[in-house]
Amino acid sequence: MASVREAFEMVSDTFGAVRVLQKTGAIDLTRPGAFVHAVKRTKIIGPASAVIVHGAEEYPDAPALTDERGTLTFAEVDRQSNALANAMLASGVEPGSVIGVLARDHRGLILALSAAGRAGYRLAMMNTGFGKTQFVEVAERENVRAMLYDEEFTDLLEGLPDDMPRILxxxxxxxxxxxxxRTLDDLVARGDTSMPPAPESFGGFVILTSGTTGLPKGAKRSLVSPFTSALLLDRVPLPQRGTMVIVSPIFHSTGFAVWGVGTALGNQTVLLRRFDAEKTLAALAEHRAEVLVAVPTMLHRMLALGPEVIKRYDLSALKIIVVAGSALSPTLSEAVQDTFGDVLYNMYGSTEVAIATIAQPHELRQAPGTVGRAPITSRLALFDENNQRIDGTNVRGRLFVRNGAPFEGYTDGRTKQVIDGYMSTGDMARFDESGLMFIEGRDDDMIVSGGENVFPLEVENLLAEHPEVADVAVVGVDDEEFGTRLRAFVVAAPDADPDPDDLKLHVKANLARYKVPRDIVFIDELPRNPTGKLVRRKLPTGPLA
Structure with missing residues (x-):
């Protein structure tokens, strides 16, 4: 019966995805030949390259991307991608090799994405927050044979082989x-702009996990489903031939996914190499952008500018803010929509499971902080510690996901736990009476204090509601009496001087006594990675001075 049910679900999902893609303009079923050709091309050169080729064919003179050096059309990005691919092939880097890119969000990163597919390379997208040791370890593990990098990261490459081909x-x-x-500018100015010989197959790409608990793992992707885009478009109405400002790093899943789907719809992407709250507002206003892609920390910094600064910029064109990468607190959710209107889409997923759920603006108004519902082809399940399925309302369990973007395993051969075809996310979740999902924290973040289970996210969200708190993290530290006690690290709001006892009383008034932090530690800034995720291991858990 299970196989029959799964077969029915697969057929249902396929037809549902086709309807979504047709409705949103991602495919045109009145041109079936063009659709079949696009699918075949994607399987050979990959999605990042295919969307650029498609744009160059359909609207060559339309703007494809804008960075601080200006704007490139789809035709220009297409030609420059060819030049880079041909130059690398001519240098002796053979198809099937792994090449790395260590770059911020700008044209160089997009050209690397597009060129790698055309040359048949597997592209490893390196984290711009790496230290030297981490970077070299990951490059060696992924068997990188050439490196494309921004000048500011030159020192990180000192541990790589001297004879490794490098491009700035x-x-x-x-x-x-x-x-x-060699420099990318020189290669694209002088290189062969014709399409390279087609590789035997798509080389794939490697997206690194966040590495909040250690060395980032490499998640490989080489299987391409034409319906993966439906995961996003089913719940986020991206425009066609519009403009997107992406400040979430494209080397990570969220920025990469929205860039790819948005580019397939002919949108222009505006990129900023370094996030700046007011420059982001200026870019939205200047380009009349309909879409902003960010992480929660970035939205928090934009709101911190205050209403007087925000109202200087005409944001009337903004219809969609896609946020992902780390937990969206209920307080931030409400503040964003109070400021920018009901335009917020909270996307939940991971490098491994891709997009699992998306909350739409009306759902975030109904239940601030929710991660929403599963889009087409995504199916969710909760399991207990004994791997038994959990049902019911507001019952916490381990979240597992099955969808149309299957995980192929880590590059070191490991994979995530799978039960009945559903893959573990590593998160705890629950569903409310309306079927909306809430993330309760990581399953390995649970703190046992005095025999009671505490998930830090619940305490963090409550403390974030306090008007004198700008940011907060809660961890467990050793305690002789309780085994573990809670310690809260608090970043005070601007011009605020919160009292530790007031913060404890705020928690005590709303949660059980055992969830009240024993320690309140004030710090200037929480350790977060480029995607906004909290790196808990960098918070001190030893005795306080």
């Missing part, structure tokens, strides 16, 4: 270009 993707400093290192 962005140069803006005073240091001279190292001998033997």
């Amino acid at each position: 993707t962005w140069v803006d400093g005073d240091r001279p270009v190292p001998e033997g290192v």
Whole structure:
């Protein structure tokens, strides 16, 4: 019976995804030949390259991307991608090789994404927050054979083999270009702009996990489903031939996914190499952007500018803010929609399971902080510690996901736990009476204090509601009496001087006594990675001075 049910679900999901893609303009079923050709091309050169080729064919003179150096049309991105791919092939980097890119969000990163598929390379997208040791370890583990990188990261490459081919993707400093290192600008200006010979198959790409608990793992992706885009478009109405401002790092899942789907719809992408709250507002206003893609920390900093600064910019075109990467607190959810209107979409997923759920603006008004519902092709299940299925309202369980973007395993051969075809997310979740899902925290974040189970996220969200708290993290520390006690690290709101006892009383008035932090530690900034995730292991858990 299970196999029959799964077969029925697969057929249902396929037809549902087709309807979504047709309705949103991602495919045109009146041109079936063009659709079949696009699917075949994607399987050979990959989605990142295919969306650029499609744009160059359909609207060559339309703007594809804008960065601080100006705007490139789809035709220009297409030609420059060919030039980069041909140059790398000519340098001896063979199809099937893994190449790395260590770049901020700008044209160089997009060209690397597009060129890698055309040359048949597997592209490893490296984290711009890496330290030197981490970077070298990951490059060695992924068997990287060439590196494209921004000048500011030159020192990180010192541990790589001297004979590894290198290309500078962005140069803006005073240091001279190292001998033997070519620049992307030179390659695209002088290179062969014709399409390289088609590779035998798509090389794939590697997206690194956040690495909040250690060395980031590499999640490989080479299987391409034409319906993966439906996961996003089913719940987020991205425009066609509009403009998106993406400040969430494209080297990570969220920015990469929205860039790819949005580009397939002919949208222009505006990129900022470094996030700046007011410059983001200025970019939205200047380009009349309909879409902003960010992480919660970025939205918090934009709101911190205050209403006087925000109202200087005409944001009337803004219809969609996609947020993902870390937990969206109920307080931030409400503040964003109170400021920018009901335009917020809270996307939940992971590098491994792709998009699992998306909350739409009306759902966030109904239940601030929810991660919403599963889009088409995504199916959710909760399991207990004995791997038994959990049903019911407001019952917490381990979240597992099955969808149309299957995980192929980590590059070191490991994978995530799978039960009945559903893959573990590593998170705890529950569903409310309306079927909306809430993330309760990581299953390994649970703190046992005095025999009671506490998930830090619940306490963090409550403390974040306090008007004198700008940011907060809660961890467990050793305690002789209770085994573990709670310690809260608090970033005070601007011009505020919160009293520790007031914060404890705020928690005590709303939650059980055992959830009240024993320690309140004030710090200037919480350790977060480039995608906004809290790196708990960097918070001190030893005795307080």
